Structure formats: C-alpha cells, structure tokens
Amino acid sequence: RGIALHTVAEGLTDEMHIGLKGTMNALFLKDLAEKTRRGQRGRIEKGRSGGGLAYGYDLSNDDEGSAGGRCINEQQAMIIRRIFASFAEGETPNAIAAALNREAIHGPGGRAWGATTIRGHPARGTGILNNALYRGELVWNRQHFIKDPVTGKRQVRLNPETEWVIKEVPHLRIIDEPLWQAVKDRQREVERRHGRVRDGVRKS
Known part of the structure; x- marks a missing residue:
C-alpha cells in the first residue's frame, strides 16, 4: 500500500512532482555556479581578488x-x-x-x-x-x-x-x-x- 507524501509548502506530492523539483533544483545550482564564475572572472579582470x-x-x-x-x-x-x-x-x-x-x-x-x-x-x-x-x-x-x-x-x-x-x-x-x-x-x-x-x- 502506497504512502502519500505531503509537504508543508506544497501539500500532496507525487513522484512526478518530486522529479520535477529535483530537475529544477539542479538547474538552479548550475545557474548559480555560472553566475559565481562570471562574478569571479569580472573581479579578476578588474585586478581584484x-x-x-x-x-x-x-x-x-x-x-x-x-x-x-x-x-x-x-x-x-x-x-x-x-x-x-x-x-x-x-x-x-x-x-x-x-x-x-x-x-x-x-x-x-x-x-x-x-x-x-x-x-x-x-x-x-x-x-x-x-x-x-x-x-x-x-x-x-x-x-x-x-x-x-x-x-x-x-x-x-x-x-x-x-x-x-x-x-x-x-x-x-x-x-x-x-x-x-x-x-x-x-x-x-x-x-x-x-x-x-x-x-x-x-x-x-
């Protein structure tokens, strides 16, 4: 018998929703890493640490x-x-x-x-x-x-x-x-x- 999963923020959550959230989180982390690298490169090009x-x-x-x-x-x-x-x-x-x-x-x-x-x-x-x-x-x-x-x-x-x-x-x-x-x-x-x-x- 399956067990329903509820979250405080989003209520009832199914497998598809979990997979989608995982993909979104991975894309967010990738975008954050790219922004961080762009920021670091910009600092170097300005001669900063x-x-x-x-x-x-x-x-x-x-x-x-x-x-x-x-x-x-x-x-x-x-x-x-x-x-x-x-x-x-x-x-x-x-x-x-x-x-x-x-x-x-x-x-x-x-x-x-x-x-x-x-x-x-x-x-x-x-x-x-x-x-x-x-x-x-x-x-x-x-x-x-x-x-x-x-x-x-x-x-x-x-x-x-x-x-x-x-x-x-x-x-x-x-x-x-x-x-x-x-x-x-x-x-x-x-x-x-x-x-x-x-x-x-x-x-x-």
Whole structure:
C-alpha cells in the first residue's frame, strides 16, 4: 500500500512532482555556479581578488574604494624573496622550510613551514614558488574540478592555457623577472634529473 507524501509548502506530492523539483533544483545550482564564475572572472579582470588571500599580501580597498583590493605585506614579502633566492641558489624546499622554522618565522596561516608549502605543484600554480601573483599576474581558471562517479570525491583537472584569464597587476609584484625565471629554470632542471614532481610531494 502506497504512502502519500505531503509537504508543508506544497501539500500532496507525487513522484512526478518530486522529479520535477529535483530537475529544477539542479538547474538552479548550475545557474548559480555560472553566475559565481562570471562574478569571479569580472573581479579578476578588474585586478581584484577572486578568492583567498595569498601569503605576502594584506586586504585593502582598490583604486575605486571597493573591497577586494590587495597590497603587499612587506614583512612577508621579504620571506618570499628569501625563499625564491635560496631555491634559485640550490637549496631544497626541505632545507628552506627547516631554516625558517628554526628562526620561528611563521608560514601561511601562522603555521610552521613545510616543504610542500614551498614546492607546491608547478602546473597547478600552487606553492610559494609557483604563485604567479608574486610576479605581478593574477591567473584564474587554471583548473577545474570534476566529481569521481565512484568515490564521490572531487578531482582536479588542468585547463588549457588558452582558457586561462590573466590580468597584469604590476603593483603586486614581489619577485623580479630574473629571479622568477631562475627559479623556473631550477625547477625544470630538478624535473629533468629526478622526474616530474607529482602533487608537490616528492622530496627534491
């Protein structure tokens, strides 16, 4: 014997109604996600923050007086320059992190430094050594997420560079171009000698 389903808002509800509501909710969420992405893209194109606050910066109002601007935190910028210079000169992320921790210098979020925080993932633009903002570039849409149909977990997929949105923000540059390129050269050399760094976890 079937059981009738009543809701406070809509009264008697049948299977067709439930299916229709599910479809409408899915379309609403898709539309909301697209609007959110358009909003994020618009903020990036205006040189504003599209997400979290990276190490090395403080929040501020932009030139129009709107929230979402950033300015350089000079104390943290000194640490970033030190990390880049040390890596370019041949130190490993492990050694750099150990030195900073010995000196009681806090990392992002006030946490201790780890090699992964420094090394990150070059292709994804994660980690101190790969943050394009330090060279004065805001990069958005570098990657997207998909849901694994088996595990239900999100997985990262890189987007083609042609789909990236890049905005020059020279007032936020912390690392000069020669030092940035020196770090990229060493990363390529490490990859050539030891193989690709996967997810930023291999010790270099």
